[in-house]
Amino acid sequence: MQCIITIELGTNGVRVFAFDLDGRVIGSMKGYHPTFHTEPDYSEQDPEQIFITTLYLLKNLLNEYVHPKKYKVASICFCASMHSVLAVDRNGIPLGNAITWADNRARQEAQDLRGSALGKTLYAVTGTPIHPMSPLLKIAWIGHHDKERFRLTAKFLSIKSYIIHQLTGEYMTDYSIASATGLMNIHTIAWEPDALQYAGISSDRLPDLAPIFTTAGRLKKAYQQSLNLPAETKILVGSSDGCMATLGDGVLGEGKATITIEDSGAVRVMGPTVLKDEHMRFFNYLLTENCYVSGGPTNNGGNIFEWFTRQFGDFSHPYDIESSMQQLIEEASKVPAGSDGLLFLPYLLGERAPIWNADARGAYFGLNIKHERQHFVRATIEGILYEIYSIGKILGEQRNIKSLSVNGTFGVIPFWTQMMADMFNRPVRTRQRSHSVSFGAFLLSATEMGIYKTLDEAAGTVELPDVYRPDKQRHAVYADYFAVFEKLSTRLSEEFEAISALQRKHVLPQPSLTPIKN
Amino acid sequence: MNQFVLQHGRSPELRLFPHILEVGIKKNGSIQLNTFLTTATEGLRIYCIMEGRFEWRIGQQPYVLYPGDTALILPGASLGSDNSVLDIGAFAWIHIGIQKQDNGQIQPGRWSGLSETEGAAIGKILLLNGTPVLSRFSEAGKIIKCIYTELFGNEIGYQARINHQVDELLIQVTRQMTKQGHSGRDFPKTFMHLEEVLRRNLAHQWTVEEMAALVGLGTTLFNERVKNYSGFSPINYLINIRISEAIKLLKQPEISVTDIALDTGFYSSQHFSTTFKKLTGYRPSEFRKNHLRNK
Numbered sequence A: 001m002q003c004i005i006t007i008e009l010g011t012n013g014v015r016v017f018a019f020d021l022d023g024r025v026i027g028s029m030k031g032y033h034p035t036f037h038t039e040p041d042y043s044e045q046d047p048e049q050i051f052i053t054t055l056y057l058l059k060n061l062l063n064e065y066v067h068p069k070k071y072k073v074a075s076i077c078f079c080a081s082m083h084s085v086l087a088v089d090r091n092g093i094p095l096g097n098a099i100t101w102a103d104n105r106a107r108q109e110a111q112d113l114r115g116s117a118l119g120k121t122l123y124a125v126t127g128t129p130i131h132p133m134s135p136l137l138k139i140a141w142i143g144h145h146d147k148e149r150f151r152l153t154a155k156f157l158s159i160k161s162y163i164i165h166q167l168t169g170e171y172m173t174d175y176s177i178a179s180a181t182g183l184m185n186i187h188t189i190a191w192e193p194d195a196l197q198y199a200g201i202s203s204d205r206l207p208d209l210a211p212i213f214t215t216a217g218r219l220k221k222a223y224q225q226s227l228n229l230p231a232e233t234k235i236l237v238g239s240s241d242g243c244m245a246t247l248g249d250g251v252l253g254e255g256k257a258t259i260t261i262e263d264s265g266a267v268r269v270m271g272p273t274v275l276k277d278e279h280m281r282f283f284n285y286l287l288t289e290n291c292y293v294s295g296g297p298t299n300n301g302g303n304i305f306e307w308f309t310r311q312f313g314d315f316s317h318p319y320d321i322e323s324s325m326q327q328l329i330e331e332a333s334k335v336p337a338g339s340d341g342l343l344f345l346p347y348l349l350g351e352r353a354p355i356w357n358a359d360a361r362g363a364y365f366g367l368n369i370k371h372e373r374q375h376f377v378r379a380t381i382e383g384i385l386y387e388i389y390s391i392g393k394i395l396g397e398q399r400n401i402k403s404l405s406v407n408g409t410f411g412v413i414p415f416w417t418q419m420m421a422d423m424f425n426r427p428v429r430t431r432q433r434s435h436s437v438s439f440g441a442f443l444l445s446a447t448e449m450g451i452y453k454t455l456d457e458a459a460g461t462v463e464l465p466d467v468y469r470p471d472k473q474r475h476a477v478y479a480d481y482f483a484v485f486e487k488l489s490t491r492l493s494e495e496f497e498a499i500s501a502l503q504r505k506h507v508l509p510q511p512s513l514t515p516i517k518n
Numbered sequence B: 001m002n003q004f005v006l007q008h009g010r011s012p013e014l015r016l017f018p019h020i021l022e023v024g025i026k027k028n029g030s031i032q033l034n035t036f037l038t039t040a041t042e043g044l045r046i047y048c049i050m051e052g053r054f055e056w057r058i059g060q061q062p063y064v065l066y067p068g069d070t071a072l073i074l075p076g077a078s079l080g081s082d083n084s085v086l087d088i089g090a091f092a093w094i095h096i097g098i099q100k101q102d103n104g105q106i107q108p109g110r111w112s113g114l115s116e117t118e119g120a121a122i123g124k125i126l127l128l129n130g131t132p133v134l135s136r137f138s139e140a141g142k143i144i145k146c147i148y149t150e151l152f153g154n155e156i157g158y159q160a161r162i163n164h165q166v167d168e169l170l171i172q173v174t175r176q177m178t179k180q181g182h183s184g185r186d187f188p189k190t191f192m193h194l195e196e197v198l199r200r201n202l203a204h205q206w207t208v209e210e211m212a213a214l215v216g217l218g219t220t221l222f223n224e225r226v227k228n229y230s231g232f233s234p235i236n237y238l239i240n241i242r243i244s245e246a247i248k249l250l251k252q253p254e255i256s257v258t259d260i261a262l263d264t265g266f267y268s269s270q271h272f273s274t275t276f277k278k279l280t281g282y283r284p285s286e287f288r289k290n291h292l293r294n295k
Helices: A047-066 A107-114 A117-126 A135-145 A147-152 A159-168 A175-179 A193-199 A221-227 A241-248 A302-312 A321-333 A373-396 A414-424 A436-449 A455-460 A472-491 A493-505 B116-128 B139-153 B158-179 B187-200 B208-214 B219-230 B234-250 B257-263 B269-280 B284-292
Strands: A002-009 A013-020 A025-032 A072-080 A086-088 A155-157 A172-174 A208-210 A234-240 A256-261 A265-271 A283-288 A291-298 A343-345 A363-365 A403-407 A428-430 A466-468 B004-007 B020-028 B044-052 B054-058 B061-065 B070-073 B078-080 B089-096
Touching (some): A013 A436, A025 B219, A047 A072, A047 B269, A086 A147, A155 A159, A159 A234, A221 B269, A234 A241, A241 A265, A241 A283, A256 A373, A265 A373, A291 A373, A302 A321, A302 A373, A321 A373, A321 A414, A363 A472, A373 A414, A373 A472, A414 A428, A414 A466, B020 B044, B187 B234, B208 B219, B257 B284
Parallel strands (some): A172 A208, A256 A403, A403 A428
Antiparallel strands (some): A002 A013, A428 A466, B020 B089
8 A cells, every 4th residue: 555745844834744545635744843033024944943843743644644554655745835045055054044935135136126127037037026035036135245155155955955955965956946936947947047147156056957756866774764764765856835736726727726825825827828917916937847837926814814813802712813713703704795895905014916015004994983893803804805806806817717716724714715706706616624735746746656647637636525606796795895995005005105114214112021221 | 008127137027937038118208319229139039119110220221110010130130220219109029038059040948838840940930031020910019018917917827828928929920920921812922932942041951831831821721732833742842943953063063962962951962862863863973974074
């Protein structure tokens, strides 16, 4: 009996799954590792802790679910968050922490490049929006501001490349992760000379490019022994979380789109052509040759509802945010669609797609004397989903989206899923126990093994049993209010800039309890 | 209540309570210069503001204290005000003799009803805590008044009762300290705080009780929340941090494996070696050899 293991290196932690060859889950585990913010714009993670977390989970998954039932591990497939950068020296030893996608230190570099002709060219050939998240800009930042680290760096890796290197000794990156670095030409599938020149590096300081099915060397002896795995166990380089969530929902093919809502969110389509956009609003990442995952990401997903819950939820049970959120959703469901005209702009973390404005800020709008507490709850959720809808709407200008699927912790909450069906006026498919990213990695491995001939065939087998159908009346209400939402999100850009400048100027000291300043 | 002060060695009322070095209530009607002198002592001092507004320096840092605020001055830390000014107002205070161990930890003496582990945990948490001021915490003042009443009343059982009250004060102050800043709403933030303290004190032999108390939770709820949030039991999470830090140190040639073991909180190099090998498949020295070799 064979099984497939997937390892997802996510934003907040690691998830491991064991699947049987029919795609049924044998067992799964998750483990958290922290993100450090040593400076306001910084967002870093410890590569060694990620490695140890991965090893710990893998070992426990094997010992608890796989070895006792005598499964033979056919392959271990990786997928990971995009846009991370880890500099290592010539011995492969990390030079500081890994810089994650959420890091904004390259703010200035991004602003300068985005406004230039080179920026437009690089966006078109690399598919990666010009944004501080992009490794292209992070490497340039290190070159400008951290010259010693830049000089000592033998390779600029992603977190996944580092973990694979620890396990097998190979330096390798897959097409999907590489296509999200801003350094790879997605049409020629090679490191892009103009991007390399901008970043100030040559291609030998990047890992080798490999198709997602590539075996990334053999497990080192010590790990074969400690994990009790044979030498021939395949370690597949795999793909990115975004690409795998799309594949895992079976979104290959005409007319399909998928919505992911975790802390942040995205709307994605998959197909043989890229989305072209003169406003540079979409990403185009590569799954395999001639297959692109395209779409738009939002900063403001479930994390905004968590913020709201922490401020206004009931916490009679300390730290039980799940029940608090559940309670708020029940309150929200008692308010009619449209929240009686209360609108919420969810830009608490600035915004990427569709407005790409780091200065954007949140607002409640349309407040009148009849609004009550529960209107705020519903308006908050509606605001988050109007934003998702606005990404879907501009995608719809280039692709005819007929069917939608939803995944991610927040996306699969029935109240949210129904709201998306109503806003989009399309049936929305989902599965309650959602693990689309890992399931995508399973499909990738199964295709590599020959169980499916192609990824198309693999995607075609995906069944999403739960269907939420749109309600015409609610759709009409949402459509009316969305028109105002959309105008506000673009018209306020001057005020967004002014208020965020003031917020930077008058940085408030921590209230109370810290010593007063003399 | 009138102002008073009792001092160990001078006041007969304290003869049976050698661990109470000083206790009193001060009411000050006009600003006085050169009266509130900066002092540092070996004991633990707790001040509760009842009226007025006081500008004090605690361990060099300036604080403004208002009624209901309680200041905690750790052994060795200084307390005073600029120009030794005593502002207008009233406060109660107590100065408790506390045992300082060789390893720098503090612990209540034999008079205390706290068990050795609980006493040690309280000492650890008081030492670790960043802020010396507890806001809106008037319970401490009430307990000091109760100690005063018992000291002068001499009713049956007063000796036991006073010692209970001092324990009560230590417990309340510690609980308040751990709850302050942890609203029960934001576990990621609370966990981040815990994680920072653990990293700063990695060599300490942490117990689950200490970790739970640091964030103001009982151990049962703490275990559940940590497991639910991180996927790890608190101890396993701690081991993960220890091994991750050890890996970083092993990749630098200058530190010995024994030092790494102790710095990252393992009992011995043997304990380190066993734990490390179990997780990574390598003994620490093998791991080092493998990663320091130039490729």
